[in-house]
Every structure is written in C-alpha cells, then in structure tokens.
Amino acid sequence: MSDIQTLYAAFAARIDAVLSALEAEAVLPAGVSRANVAVEPPRDPSHGDLATNAAMVLAKPAATNPRALAEKIVEHLRRDPAIVSAEIAGPGFINLRLDRKAWEDELAAIASLGSDYGRSVMGEGTRVNVEYVSANPTGPMHMGHCRGAVVGDALANLLEYAGHAVTKEYYVNDAGSQVDTLARSAHLRYREALGEDIGEIPAGMYPGEYLKPIGKLLAEEFGDTYRDAPESEWLLLFRGKAVAAMMDQIRADLAMLGIQHDVFSSEAELQAAGKPEEAEAWLRAHDLVYDGVLEAPKGKAPPEDWEPVELPLFRSTKFGDDQDRPIKKSDGKWTYFGADLAYHMQKAESADALIDIWGADHAGTVKRIKAAVAALAEGEGKVIPFDVKLVQMVQLLRDGEPAKMSKRSGNFVTIADMVEEVGKDVVRFSMLTRKPDAQMDFDFVKVVETSKDNPVFYVQYAHARICSILRRAAGEGVEPLSDQAALLGEDELALIKLAAQFPREVEAAARAREPHRIAFYLYELAGALHGWWNMGNDDPEKRIIVAQKLTLSGARLFLALQIGQVIRNGLAILGVEAVEEL
Structure with a gap:
C-alpha cells in the first residue's frame, strides 16, 4: 500500500487528532471508544463537503450534551487551514466545507495511486474464508448457482481489496446419495456408449445429455467390463470417475464467469479422515452433544411409521435455535448438518472469519450452523465471526417471457448458455444490480439494451466514452494536464467529490459484506460522468476539449482520465472488464 492518504481517511485522521486533543484537555474521558465516529458526505450537499457525528457519539460518555461537545470540536477544527x-x-452534527485545494489534491491522489486508489488496510491481519457455489457435482453449473457464484466471487475480491487475506473455497458435496445416483446415471450412459439402447432415462436418474461424454470416456477406459456387472463392483469406481469429470466441467463453467477457487474441500475426504467423529468427540467433551430423542414433527400428526429414536443431538437451542439438532441419522450415517459442522470446524482452524454464500432455500439451516460455529469458537476460547449471505433465485426471461430451457442440461439453463449469449461481464454486473436477498429478473433482451435503464451498459459506456475522448485528444495533440486543476469549475468539482467517495464506499461495502454497493456507486458515478459530458451538447464551452483552449482542455481531460481510473478500479472488484469501445 502507498502512504498516500485519501481524502476521507485524511480528514477522519484530523478529526481523530482533535478528539485526542480534547482528551488531553479533559473534555473527553480517556480511552472512550471512537469506533462509531464517522466522516461522510452530508445528506444534503448544500450543507457542506463532509459531516461527522463525533459529538453525537461521544457526548454521553463525556457527560455533556452533543451541541456543547460539538462547540469544542468545532473550535479546534476551525484552526485547520x-x-x-x-x-x-x-x-x-458537524458540517465541514473544505478548501478547494483538498479536492485538487484528491484528484492528484487518484492519478498517483492508479489501480490502488480505493485499496484499504482495514482488513490487514484478518484471514477470511469465503465459501461459495459448493454445488452438488451432479451436473453443469446452472442459473440456480449463478447469482451466488457472482456474489461470492465479488465479495471475495472486495474483501481482498480492503486488505483482508482471503481464501475462496468450494465445498464438494460428494458423499451423499445424490452422487450414487450420478454414478448410476453415468453407468446408463456407459452402456449407451457401448451400443445399448437404454430407452427413456428412468425417473430419479439425471437425464441431461452432459453425461454422454462421461459414458463415452468410461467405455473407452473399461470396455464392456462393467456393462453387466453387479452394482457393487462398479458403483464406487464410477462415482469417483463421474464426480471428477463433473468437477472438471464445473471448473470450466466457473472459468467462463471468471471465477477460480483457491481450495476445493471434499465431503467424502472429510468423512474418510474421521473429521465428523473428531467434531462429535470434541462437542461431547464440552457437553454440546448428548444422546436424546427428537420430538415428533410439529404442526401435524406424525407419520404412522414414526418412532422415537435416540440420536446424538447438538445443543443448538443453547445458541438461539428452536430445537436441538441430530448430527447422525438412525442408520448411523451423518446428517448433512453433522458433516457440515465438521467442515466448518475444519475451516475455522485456518481463518479468523467465515462467510458462506447460500441459496435462500437454505434459510432454515442458518441458525443451527451459526450455533455450531459459535459453540466451536466458544470452546476454544475465541470468537469466529460467521456470516451467512442468502441469495434469492433469479427468474430468467426473454423479452418479458420465461426463457426456454437448455437441451444439453435436460431441464435448466446453464451458466455456459448465459455467458455464450450475453457475455461474462453482462452476467456478472447484472447479478450485482440488486441486493442478493431481493428477487430479481434476468431478461436476455434487456441486459444487452443500450440505454440508461441498463446499468451494465450505462457504466461500461461511461468508461468507453472516456477512452473515446482520450483517443480524440491524442489525435488533436491535446494532453491531460495534472497541474491545471485550478481551471476546473464547480461542475467538475462535483465530479471530483463523487469520485473521492470511492475509498469509503469500498470500506463500507467490505464492512457490510455487500459487493452490490460498488455496483450501485459505479452507476451513480457513471451518471455524473454522462451528465458532465452532455453539458457540452448545449454549451460548446463546457465540452471536455474546447477549441483554442488547450490548457483548460488538458485540465478537463486529466479529470476524465481519473474518473475512468475509478470506474476501472470498481469494475475490477466486481470482476468486470472496463471496455474501451462499445
């Protein structure tokens, strides 16, 4: 990181110095937390350039009223040139107006820091594990995985940009009954590859044509050895081969979205290594697992074959869940929760914080897994912040009508289908144009429209416009001038003020674990750039390049160059390319 301090950080430091001075004067008690003191733009720009809530936050511990404390703070701040x-x-509240040079210096800071403008040391020393996608390895990546994949990847990028050490992890659910079904489905395709007419795919099997290449590979490797062999001879072998082939396909699908994970953890390997047993033993030793009987299902009469069975139960009610949860089934196999608990225990060994990106259909399991992680952390005498981000499904449309399904997949639209049609950048940015827990539509026609109503185009167009004017300027012999910012007017100053918010937007988005905030900010910045550009349509004197005014043109060109830099930095966090032409 550069030692150049961006504007909001610099003035936060100045206010902090004032608060330290007030401590020395005994106006503030020593050691009072300033964690909630904020420096931000005022809600109404007419009130000033910056605002701080310092007096509001610290008045109570200072045993005074906020306005009285604000007077003391303001007394110091007014001495700052x-x-x-x-x-x-x-x-x-305290509103500040800054000397114009502060904004001119910020424009120079953008130029000096370049691709590092907006980077933070906020997360320095913190290891964060972000687990996302983690789809069952039973088919191609489809639309149900896409939004969580993009949100998780953008969040990991954001946290890394904010200074955290990030591990991107994928949990491979390769130990359940669904992978046995995959193996049986692959065996059908294997027999088909050997020339057998397998007819209709039986109910319960995976029908997609994506298994045909796997069947062909199995036939090439094993010939007809397992065509008529009993299942016991080939199930484990075919399961391993099919899972490996599907994971290769999943990696390729994710690569189309620009996504690469650092770690792939296998549920089967976790269980083979005895990790769930270790977790159970540890939890029993800390009186967090006991043998008990589950209550009958609530809200309706229990099934006729329901019997009370003693099972090992995790004390999740101790941590806010509505009932204790079994970690094993009556047949001795691990429940999904039991295996998941061991997996999170493994992740917590090498991370200071955990983040999971889940589909909204898993909302019911959030309490129990959070309870488990809280228990594990408490038992080891530490705190492991654990956040689960729920992502709603996306409705696929084509010009307002439901989109047709993919033949290759059998019954769903794949990520490959989407990327091939509209491109990686459109898919990624579109998935971040709404909060993840809000329903959204993805219309194949609207996401490629060239209009302000399409955020993807609007932001990309802003960057392309800047590149266009830079090419034109080069052709006309006009160069960006970094030392003429004093020539910029109020319209340009407003643009600098918005660009200057980028570093604090990064920190706020990282703190909230919300990468969509960056997409929202870029849309706002793009709108301001377009507005500034369009003023030249009505008044030639407000164009970026003004005939016979090379110095003014150079100053405006330098500003445009830095706005382009901020847009590039923001798009890089989202994993979207900043195009130079549209």
Missing part, C-alpha cells in the same frame, strides 16, 4: 468552515447542525 484545509477547513474553510465548520458548522453545527441539528442536535450536534
């Missing part, structure tokens, strides 16, 4: 005015508003 970079602050033109410091005014108290409402119950004790």
Whole structure:
C-alpha cells in the first residue's frame, strides 16, 4: 500500500487528532471508544463537503450534551487551514466545507495511486474464508448457482481489496446419495456408449445429455467390463470417475464467469479422515452433544411409521435455535448438518472469519450452523465471526417471457448458455444490480439494451466514452494536464467529490459484506460522468476539449482520465472488464 492518504481517511485522521486533543484537555474521558465516529458526505450537499457525528457519539460518555461537545470540536477544527468552515447542525452534527485545494489534491491522489486508489488496510491481519457455489457435482453449473457464484466471487475480491487475506473455497458435496445416483446415471450412459439402447432415462436418474461424454470416456477406459456387472463392483469406481469429470466441467463453467477457487474441500475426504467423529468427540467433551430423542414433527400428526429414536443431538437451542439438532441419522450415517459442522470446524482452524454464500432455500439451516460455529469458537476460547449471505433465485426471461430451457442440461439453463449469449461481464454486473436477498429478473433482451435503464451498459459506456475522448485528444495533440486543476469549475468539482467517495464506499461495502454497493456507486458515478459530458451538447464551452483552449482542455481531460481510473478500479472488484469501445 502507498502512504498516500485519501481524502476521507485524511480528514477522519484530523478529526481523530482533535478528539485526542480534547482528551488531553479533559473534555473527553480517556480511552472512550471512537469506533462509531464517522466522516461522510452530508445528506444534503448544500450543507457542506463532509459531516461527522463525533459529538453525537461521544457526548454521553463525556457527560455533556452533543451541541456543547460539538462547540469544542468545532473550535479546534476551525484552526485547520484545509477547513474553510465548520458548522453545527441539528442536535450536534458537524458540517465541514473544505478548501478547494483538498479536492485538487484528491484528484492528484487518484492519478498517483492508479489501480490502488480505493485499496484499504482495514482488513490487514484478518484471514477470511469465503465459501461459495459448493454445488452438488451432479451436473453443469446452472442459473440456480449463478447469482451466488457472482456474489461470492465479488465479495471475495472486495474483501481482498480492503486488505483482508482471503481464501475462496468450494465445498464438494460428494458423499451423499445424490452422487450414487450420478454414478448410476453415468453407468446408463456407459452402456449407451457401448451400443445399448437404454430407452427413456428412468425417473430419479439425471437425464441431461452432459453425461454422454462421461459414458463415452468410461467405455473407452473399461470396455464392456462393467456393462453387466453387479452394482457393487462398479458403483464406487464410477462415482469417483463421474464426480471428477463433473468437477472438471464445473471448473470450466466457473472459468467462463471468471471465477477460480483457491481450495476445493471434499465431503467424502472429510468423512474418510474421521473429521465428523473428531467434531462429535470434541462437542461431547464440552457437553454440546448428548444422546436424546427428537420430538415428533410439529404442526401435524406424525407419520404412522414414526418412532422415537435416540440420536446424538447438538445443543443448538443453547445458541438461539428452536430445537436441538441430530448430527447422525438412525442408520448411523451423518446428517448433512453433522458433516457440515465438521467442515466448518475444519475451516475455522485456518481463518479468523467465515462467510458462506447460500441459496435462500437454505434459510432454515442458518441458525443451527451459526450455533455450531459459535459453540466451536466458544470452546476454544475465541470468537469466529460467521456470516451467512442468502441469495434469492433469479427468474430468467426473454423479452418479458420465461426463457426456454437448455437441451444439453435436460431441464435448466446453464451458466455456459448465459455467458455464450450475453457475455461474462453482462452476467456478472447484472447479478450485482440488486441486493442478493431481493428477487430479481434476468431478461436476455434487456441486459444487452443500450440505454440508461441498463446499468451494465450505462457504466461500461461511461468508461468507453472516456477512452473515446482520450483517443480524440491524442489525435488533436491535446494532453491531460495534472497541474491545471485550478481551471476546473464547480461542475467538475462535483465530479471530483463523487469520485473521492470511492475509498469509503469500498470500506463500507467490505464492512457490510455487500459487493452490490460498488455496483450501485459505479452507476451513480457513471451518471455524473454522462451528465458532465452532455453539458457540452448545449454549451460548446463546457465540452471536455474546447477549441483554442488547450490548457483548460488538458485540465478537463486529466479529470476524465481519473474518473475512468475509478470506474476501472470498481469494475475490477466486481470482476468486470472496463471496455474501451462499445
């Protein structure tokens, strides 16, 4: 990281220095937490350039009222030559107006930092494990996986940009009954590859044609050895081969979205290594697992064959769940929760914080897995922050009508289908144009429209416009001038002020674990750029390149260049390319 301090960080430091001075004067008690003191743009730009809630946050521990404390803070701030005015508003908010040079310096900081502008050390020393996608290895990546994949990848990028050490992890669910079904489905395709007419795919099997290549590979490797052999002879072998082939396909599908994981953890390997047994023993030793009988199903009469069975139960009610949860089934096999608990225990060994990206259909299991992680952390005398982000499904449309399914997959639209039709960048940006827990539509026609209503195009077009004017300027012999910012007017200053918010947007988005905030910010910045550009349509003197005014043109060109840099930095976090032409 560069030692150049961006504007919001610099003024947060100045306010912090004032608060330290007030501690020395005994106006503030020593050691009071300043964690909630914020420096941000005022809601109404007419009120100033920056606002702080310092007096509101610290008045109570200082045993005074906010306005009285604000007066003390303002008294110090008014001595700062970079602050033109410091005014108290409402119950004790402080609004600041900055000297123009502060904004000119920020423009220079964008140029100096380049691709590092907006990077933070906020997460320095913190290891975060982000687990996302983790789809069953039974078919190609489809639309049900796409949104979570993009949200998880963008979040991992965001946290890394904010200074965290990030591990991108994929949990391979290769130990359940679904992979046995995959093996049987692959065996059908294997027999088909050997020339057998297998007819209709039986109910319960995977019908997609994506298994045909796997069947062909099995036939080439084994000939007819297992065509008529009993299942016991080939099930484990075919399961391993089929899972490996599907994981190769899944990696290729994710690569089309620009996604690469650092770690692939296998549920089968986890169980083979005895990790669930280790977790159970540890939890029993800490009185967090006991043998008990589950209650009968609530809300309706239990099934006729229901019998009370003693099972090992995790004390999830101790951590806010509505009932204790079994970690094993009556047949001795691990429940999904039992295996998942061991998996999270493994992840926590090498991370300071855990984040899981799940589909909204898993909402019911959030409490229990959070309870498990809380228990494990508590038992080891530490705190492991654990966040589960739920992602709603996406409705696929084509010009307002439901999109047709993929023949290759059998019954769903694959990620490959989407990327091949509209491109990686359109898919990724589109998935981040709404909060992940909100329903969204993905219309194949609308996401490629060239209009303001299409955020993907609108942001890409802003960057392409900047590249276009830079090419034109080069052709006309106009160069960006970094030392003429004093020539920029109020319209340009407003653009600098918006660009200057990028570093704090990065930190706020990382703190909230919400990468979509970056997409929202870029849309706003693109709108401001387009607005500035369009002023030249009505007034030639407001164009970026003005005939016979090379110095002014150079100053405006330098500004445009830095806005382009901020857009590139934001798009890089989202995993989207900043195109130069549209």
